Amino acid sequence: MATFQLEFVSPEKLLLSRPVEMAVLPAAEGEMGVLPGHAPMIVALRGGVISVREGGQETERLYVPGGFAEVTPTRVTILADEATPVAQLSRADAEARIAECEKAYAEAAVEATPEKRDAAMARLLSARAMLAAAEAV
Template sequence: MATLHFELVSPERVLFSGEVDQVVLPATEGEMTILAAHSPVMTALTTGFLVLSTGGKTTRILVRGGFADVSPNGLTVLAERAFNEDELNKDVFDKEVETARQELGDAPEDMKHVAEMALAQLLTIQAEFH
């Protein structure tokens, strides 16, 4: 199977950089699977799990917003916030839920629905982890 170069960057760090078989993105339009030689595209991300697969192994990374850019060079994800699955615990979820509620309160009226969706997705993921 052909691979593609994938890089996941958050403001704090590079979470992943290397070759993968595929990446499933939590795009705002719905989940997108990116494989080698995918057509160039740019999309916004929502709160959800980004799933990367390589050599039969899958890794899930929680992303909270951002953008994905597919180019001839591969896939680059710039996440607003991102956490490896093994970093997720009650304290992380509590802080992220608090941040999402703050973002909802601060959102302009025409963007409240986006902030509500992000909070709802985060609460759903949090419930699955407990």
């Protein structure tokens, strides 16, 4: 089967670089499947799970709290501050992150600009996606 190069980059290092058959990305507009030959685009990622398929099977699932992806017909480059294998997610950590984000959102709802409230809500939704991924393991 045809493949494309998948690269996952964080500010510190290259996390993943290998040919894959398919990747499913948590794009801001909804889940997005990428196959070889995909139309070029740059998409924002929301908090969620990136699934990687190789050899006809899902081989990897990584939680990202957000980021960006550049898609070309032969390559997908994902830029994110962090990536955690879904198997390593902790429900307790996710619940603690949700509590922090809910507090930050409550404060932003009173004192902040609409942009800061939107950013706080995006972090809260990302934390809830982390919890959902941790519970699905």
